[in-house]
Each structure stands twice: as structure tokens, then as C-alpha cells.
Amino acid sequence: MQEFPIYVSKISKKFVKTRGSRFRRSRKKRIVQALDNVDLQVRKGEIFGLLGPNGAGKTTLVKILTTIVIPDSGVAKINGFDVVKESRQARASFGATIGGGERSTYWKMTGQENLIFFGRMYGLSRKKAKDRTVHLLEQMQLTDKAHERVENYSTGMKMKINFARALISDSPVLLFDEPTLGLDPSFARDLRLYIKNVLQKEENKTILLTTHYMAEADQLSDRVSLIDNGKIVDTATPEQLKLQIKDQEVIKIRTTDSLPNRFLEDIPGILEIYNHNDSIRIHTSDSSQIMLSVLEKLKEMNITIKSIDVETPTLEDAFIKLTGRGLADRKEES
Ligand SMILES: Nc1ncnc2c1ncn2[C@@H]1O[C@H](COP(=O)(O)OP(=O)(O)OP(=O)(O)O)[C@@H](O)[C@H]1O
Ligand SMILES: [Mg+2]
Known part of the structure; x- marks a missing residue:
């Protein structure tokens, strides 16, 4: 051994x-x-x-x-x-x-x-x-x-x-x-x-x-x-x-207010969603296909958007997928 x-x-x-x-x-x-x-x-x-x-x-x-x-x-x-x-x-x-x-x-x-x-x-x-x-x-x-x-x-x-x-x-x-x-x-x-x-x-x-x-x-x-x-x-x-979430893109949206749970679930093409206070991460295989529906839904609910990014998944996304939550309280650094 x-x-x-x-x-x-x-x-x-x-x-x-x-x-x-x-x-x-x-x-x-x-x-x-x-x-x-x-x-x-x-x-x-x-x-x-x-x-x-x-x-x-x-x-x-x-x-x-x-x-x-x-x-x-x-x-x-x-x-x-x-x-x-x-x-x-x-x-x-x-x-x-x-x-x-x-x-x-x-x-x-x-x-x-x-x-x-x-x-x-x-x-x-x-x-x-x-x-x-x-x-x-x-x-x-x-x-x-x-x-x-x-x-x-x-x-x-x-x-x-x-x-x-x-x-x-x-x-x-x-x-x-x-x-x-x-x-x-x-x-x-x-x-x-x-x-x-x-x-x-x-x-x-x-x-x-x-x-x-x-x-x-x-x-x-x-x-x-x-x-x-x-x-x-x-x-x-x-x-x-990271391979577990390889062919995915992550749309990261930050809003001015806290978000309700389960309000985007009915949009086809969304693989997974993680909400945390004023930020939401949407996993999808093609962000361009669902972006418009997501934005429309947010507008319909009078939610003000601070920022939107589309990124390839990071280790953090893998962590969220495995645990169902992010690294709360973490401090970012470059
Ligand atoms: N001496 C102790 N007495 C009572 N609870 C403790 C003690 N040491 C750790 N804990 C508890 O055990 C858990 C794990 O703590 P630990 O310090 O190992 O976490 P950590 O992963 O190092 O966290 P951090 O990222 O904040 O450093 C926590 O709930 C903590 O409050
Ligand atoms: Mg520690």
C-alpha cells in the first residue's frame, strides 16, 4: 500500500x-x-x-x-x-x-x-x-x-x-x-x-x-x-x-432587491437556478436562447437589474451544484 x-x-x-x-x-x-x-x-x-x-x-x-x-x-x-x-x-x-x-x-x-x-x-x-x-x-x-x-x-x-x-x-x-x-x-x-x-x-x-x-x-x-x-x-x-458542468453557460444577474424563489422555473432551457439574496445564477446550455425570456420575466416583476454577466462555469459553480449553495460570506480578492 x-x-x-x-x-x-x-x-x-x-x-x-x-x-x-x-x-x-x-x-x-x-x-x-x-x-x-x-x-x-x-x-x-x-x-x-x-x-x-x-x-x-x-x-x-x-x-x-x-x-x-x-x-x-x-x-x-x-x-x-x-x-x-x-x-x-x-x-x-x-x-x-x-x-x-x-x-x-x-x-x-x-x-x-x-x-x-x-x-x-x-x-x-x-x-x-x-x-x-x-x-x-x-x-x-x-x-x-x-x-x-x-x-x-x-x-x-x-x-x-x-x-x-x-x-x-x-x-x-x-x-x-x-x-x-x-x-x-x-x-x-x-x-x-x-x-x-x-x-x-x-x-x-x-x-x-x-x-x-x-x-x-x-x-x-x-x-x-x-x-x-x-x-x-x-x-x-x-x-x-468543472467537467460536470462543462457544456454550460452561467448567466449571473445582480438586482437591487432580494429575489423571490422559483419565479423563473417555467422558462424552457434553464438547467438549474441558484438564488441568493440579490443575485441569481442561471445554468443553461445556450444563454442567447433564454436571455430574452429571463429579462422579460424580471421586467414583468418590476425587478431592477444592476448587472448581467454570462460566464463559463467556474469551480464555484461546481461547488454550488454539488452543495446547493455558494460559499456564503466569502471575501473576494483578485
Ligand atoms: N473550540 C470550539 N468550540 C466550539 N465550536 C467550535 C470550536 N471550534 C470550531 N467550532 C465549530 O465547528 C465548526 C467548524 O469550524 P471550523 O473553524 O473548523 O470551520 P472553517 O471551515 O475553518 O471555517 P472558516 O472558513 O470560517 O475558517 C463551526 O461550527 C465552529 O463554530
Ligand atoms: Mg477556518
């Missing part, structure tokens, strides 16, 4: 969420199934994207793989080491960034001190730790901030130093939770190229990254798992996912 550097089998995790203030008597408890029987195997040298909306369970899975959270059931291994039973060895074989505002550097220390410190913790010699620190600070465009305390860094700079920290040990397995969230578009683009060209192609790392940016998953991943409500909905290459 092929050994997968990242191996997840039937992992489940529940959280108990308490609503209301900690000081009130009438607190209500609710169980959230953050992960439900998740399977995922990442091959050596592969970039694997875990794509899903807010609250889907992405960070929870990364936390389990990084030994921060213990799963209720199932098995997860990094480089063959069980993250629960052999957590020490597992921890020595990955570098990771975890989103959601987790601190992973010491804010009272400078960027350079942090990287050297963590390098030494991973067993690098003094010289190797220093050399790698200088190299990574340069790669992350932080050289001029090397001697500033991390507490004085901007949010984006903190993201970068976390990223450098994940790379300091030169581990074969890398886990990146929303690596480009909060970065300016130009550095986000550089970072994606760095992940693809340097970490994957030159250094042959095995990489799991989570994202809710469709374009990022599409551009970087060799394979993608779509996750929704703690369940893996589908796993395939981005191309295979």
Missing part, C-alpha cells in the same frame, strides 16, 4: 457550543458536528486543496492534523505517524499555519528572533537557523522588519512571519490554513506562486491547504475536496469538477 504523507480516515469531531453569556443561568448547549466521517489522502508531492465555506470544518481538520485538537473517532497520520498516539513524531514532520487569529509566534520578540528560536527548537544548528531565517525573511519581504517586535507588525506581516515559521524546519509536509487570507492581492499572488513553484516543484513538499477562494483552489491544487457542514462532498481534480 502506498504510504500517504497526509492520511485521514473516518475522522469525526463534535463540539459543544454554549450560547449566551458565560454568567447567565439560561445558557443553551448545542452540539456541532464539525467533522463527520472525513476521509482524505494526500499523495507525496501533491498540493491538495480543502475548499469550503465558513464553518465547514477546515480549520478543525488542520488542528487535528497538527495535534492541537483530538478527534472523537477515526485515524489521522502525518508521514505515517498517528497524530494521537505518536503525536511527538507527527509534530516533528510538518510545518503549519493555522488561521482564525491563532498566535504562533512570540509577539515580544522580533521576527528574526522568532524564526531563529523556532529553527533551534526543531534542532537546526545555530548557523543553519540563522541562514534559513535570513533567507525566509527575504522571501516573505520582511527583511526590513527583521528587528522589529512582532507585536508591532501589521496583520498581513504577522501572516507572513507565521508562514515563515511554518517553513523554518524544512519539513516534508506542510499544512496551510487559509494562507492568503488578509494579504494584499499582490503579495497573495506572489505567495501562491511561491507555494507552487518553490515549495512544490523545487522542494517536492506535500501540501494541504484550506481556502474559501475558488480561484486559489483552482490555481494551486492538483486535487480538491469540497467540504460542507463537516462532510466531504466530492474529491477530484479541479478540471474534473
Whole structure:
């Protein structure tokens, strides 16, 4: 059997969420199934994207793989080491960034001190730790901030130093939770190229990254798992996912008001419709055939149109088709 550097089998995790203030008597408890029987195997040298909306369970899975959270059931291994039973060895074989505002550097220390410190913790010699620190600070465009305390860094700079920290040990397995969230578009683009060209192609790392940016998953991943409500909905290459809706066009309409449900259903030629507040996406095999009927119907209902676009389907459309909903709350970036 092929050994997968990242191996997840039937992992489940529940959280108990308490609503209301900690000081009130009438607190209500609710169980959230953050992960439900998740399977995922990442091959050596592969970039694997875990794509899903807010609250889907992405960070929870990364936390389990990084030994921060213990799963209720199932098995997860990094480089063959069980993250629960052999957590020490597992921890020595990955570098990771975890989103959601987790601190992973010491804010009272400078960027350079942090990287050297963590390098030494991973067993690098003094010289190797220093050399790698200088190299990574340069790669992350932080050289001029090397001697500033991390507490004085901007949010984006903190993201970068976390990223450098994940790379300091030169581990074969890398886990990146929303690596480009909060970065300016130009550095986000550089970072994606760095992940693809340097970490994957030159250094042959095995990489799991989570994202809710469709374009990022599409551009970087060799394979993608779509996750929704703690369940893996589908796993395939981005191309295979898009193939499911290949010969389709998507008419995207934005309106000034919220749209009623099911008001275009009777127009022939519409394959699928997805409404979300003030936007509607209509799948069809030929937009020119149905455009007029759609516009007439909107006019009849006194709906004011802000914009109309006709596009070829994206990974997002595949996601919507599979889950019946979009990546709500997502923030767009270029
Ligand atoms: N420590 C915790 N206690 C209670 N509930 C939690 C905890 N951590 C996560 N959850 C819940 O588990 C679910 C999955 O959360 P998770 O952070 O894994 O989602 P995510 O896919 O990373 O979302 P996002 O895109 O917003 O980062 C959510 O409903 C979340 O509220
Ligand atoms: Mg998250």
C-alpha cells in the first residue's frame, strides 16, 4: 500500500457550543458536528486543496492534523505517524499555519528572533537557523522588519512571519490554513506562486491547504475536496469538477432587491437556478436562447437589474451544484 504523507480516515469531531453569556443561568448547549466521517489522502508531492465555506470544518481538520485538537473517532497520520498516539513524531514532520487569529509566534520578540528560536527548537544548528531565517525573511519581504517586535507588525506581516515559521524546519509536509487570507492581492499572488513553484516543484513538499477562494483552489491544487457542514462532498481534480458542468453557460444577474424563489422555473432551457439574496445564477446550455425570456420575466416583476454577466462555469459553480449553495460570506480578492 502506498504510504500517504497526509492520511485521514473516518475522522469525526463534535463540539459543544454554549450560547449566551458565560454568567447567565439560561445558557443553551448545542452540539456541532464539525467533522463527520472525513476521509482524505494526500499523495507525496501533491498540493491538495480543502475548499469550503465558513464553518465547514477546515480549520478543525488542520488542528487535528497538527495535534492541537483530538478527534472523537477515526485515524489521522502525518508521514505515517498517528497524530494521537505518536503525536511527538507527527509534530516533528510538518510545518503549519493555522488561521482564525491563532498566535504562533512570540509577539515580544522580533521576527528574526522568532524564526531563529523556532529553527533551534526543531534542532537546526545555530548557523543553519540563522541562514534559513535570513533567507525566509527575504522571501516573505520582511527583511526590513527583521528587528522589529512582532507585536508591532501589521496583520498581513504577522501572516507572513507565521508562514515563515511554518517553513523554518524544512519539513516534508506542510499544512496551510487559509494562507492568503488578509494579504494584499499582490503579495497573495506572489505567495501562491511561491507555494507552487518553490515549495512544490523545487522542494517536492506535500501540501494541504484550506481556502474559501475558488480561484486559489483552482490555481494551486492538483486535487480538491469540497467540504460542507463537516462532510466531504466530492474529491477530484479541479478540471474534473468543472467537467460536470462543462457544456454550460452561467448567466449571473445582480438586482437591487432580494429575489423571490422559483419565479423563473417555467422558462424552457434553464438547467438549474441558484438564488441568493440579490443575485441569481442561471445554468443553461445556450444563454442567447433564454436571455430574452429571463429579462422579460424580471421586467414583468418590476425587478431592477444592476448587472448581467454570462460566464463559463467556474469551480464555484461546481461547488454550488454539488452543495446547493455558494460559499456564503466569502471575501473576494483578485
Ligand atoms: N473550540 C470550539 N468550540 C466550539 N465550536 C467550535 C470550536 N471550534 C470550531 N467550532 C465549530 O465547528 C465548526 C467548524 O469550524 P471550523 O473553524 O473548523 O470551520 P472553517 O471551515 O475553518 O471555517 P472558516 O472558513 O470560517 O475558517 C463551526 O461550527 C465552529 O463554530
Ligand atoms: Mg477556518
